[in-house]
Amino acid sequence: MTGEPFVEVHRLSRTFALPALRPPGGGRPVPRHLQAVDDVSFSLARGQALGLVGESGCGKTTLAHILARLADPTAGGLVFDGRDLAAVPAARFARDPARRRIQMVFQDATEALNPRDTVLEAIAGPIRLLVPGLRGREVAERAAATAARVNLPPELMTRFPHQLSGGQRARVGIARAIGVEPELLILDEPTSALDVSIQAVVLKLLDRLRRESALTYVFVSHDLNVVRMLCDRVMVMYLGRLIEEGPVEAVFRNPRHPYTAALIDAIPRLGARGAARERLAGEPRSPVNPSPTVCRLVGRCAHEQARCRAAMPPLGPEGAGHRHACFFPLGRDEEPC
């Protein structure tokens, strides 16, 4: 990578305070916090597509909301195109000029749409709000043009969300986000509610839009094959920590962290009945008051040793294209590039 990164995230964390717990034997209540995102650092070049994967509850949506500046981090920095945005509270960011440049496509298109807005209104809303100096006619024209870009036929423009199919609703959600011509698009599981047949259409659409407009994507997904197909890089999270990050092919072919390997192993494959696989044992550790000196995978990892219970493995090697956070990594070291 050369030049300034487009997005630079530095030691970002987000905790949620939970009600204090009184110990069973009496005594002082113990304060508790849930560590949703824990000390995450990465950078993203303009035009790249970054996949974000990990099991549910690992912090993907929380991180996505912070990147979209819909939520505030509790610590850490976020630099967007040379400007520190972590300093702007989410509430104030709604009126910031950069709001237009960073948009989000939400996981559940149905929930994100107002049931009383027509398709045209739903797409026109963000344009009217965020693109200054457009007249009513121009807003409507731009909304119609955006609908056409996502292949929504004109006869749907007067319909309400409940009159649309799942695939059509997903396209309205995407149109709302791209109508203001953003530069960074954050997509939170945009196809998880869709059938494969409809998912394929939406994935092709997302890929085309990115190429047409040189968009930068952060693509949250539970489907690793989809990430492999659509993204340049992938980040794997586990219980709030970033545990592996790198070019998709490097990570998929040569996973270094045992959790990444188990995740890839668990993908069902056509025509691979009964293949013996590496499975994760047991349940994940609690995200509440996690120990800062224990690897989060302890208790589920087949490769753990005493060192894993004495210190948190850092993400490294520093500056490498493919980084992992494991003291005893799998696979082989790669040539520096």
Added chain:
Amino acid sequence: MTAAAPLLRVRDLTLEFVTRGGTVRALDAVGLAVAEGETVGVVGESGSGKSVMALAVMGLLDRAGRITAGGVEYRGRRIEALPERELRRLRGPEIAMVFQNPRTALNPIRPVGRQLVDVIRAHRALGRRAAEAEAVAMLRAVRITDPEARMGAYPFELSGGMCQRVMIALALACAPRLVIADEPTTGLDVTTQAVIMDLVAGLAAERAMAALFITHDLALAAEHCHRIVVMHAGQVVETATPGRLFAAPAHPYTRQLARSTPGEATTVATLETVPGNLPDLTDPCLPACRYAARCPLVAPRCLTERPPRTEPWPGHAVFCWNPA
């Protein structure tokens, strides 16, 4: 499969729902068989009739549902002819069901251990103590850590994966001959899904239990089933072993479905889409083959004449006028 009569046989099952919006022709001459100890997968897009078929097998159809032809036989007895009392005796000890959303299927205000004990005692003559010991053993069998402590937990205190395992323990508590699992892992993480599928497959093999496994995930069915039945809009279009089905799919829908599922080597360029949508099942003039409007190989008689059943390979059947 052996030549012996199958455990479960669905024969030409045709079923409709009479609603205010019209008559939904949910199933059209659906046929399938499950042998003792066999795991059969049913795949298809949502709305293809998978759940309706499962409910018909359990005798749990909605009042608006009416079987207009064909039926379901379990060990030679016709399910739809059985009185509710008899059906209740089948559900649990003979046929158990695992639903998609365990939180709605579990009683939210009763500890999971008590629910297990209730089910065990309803079906077996065991004292409270013995039933409790059995319940703990079941929780251990589905790999819940510290099962004694979890006996007292309420469903909301457990993760989604743990609830699903409790649901499986409940279904298996009476050692059924057949378990029907309707999207049992949908919404769970791939890692949790893998563990649960291994578990069900392991228990099925250990107890020679048969399973009807319903999913929209082709690859998941391919990995865990002996045989797969592909449904589209209430019709069975193809059935074969996973190996056959994906090496040599004979129905255009199966081919399209496989090519629209992203695999390790899929690129945006090679990813295909299934054109069109499922037909409106309230349409009184549905074509004879309900895939006709979406099919690249459609011919005039696909609209008017029921596609014939052909066998491109022993045990591989396809319903199509233009099979590959």
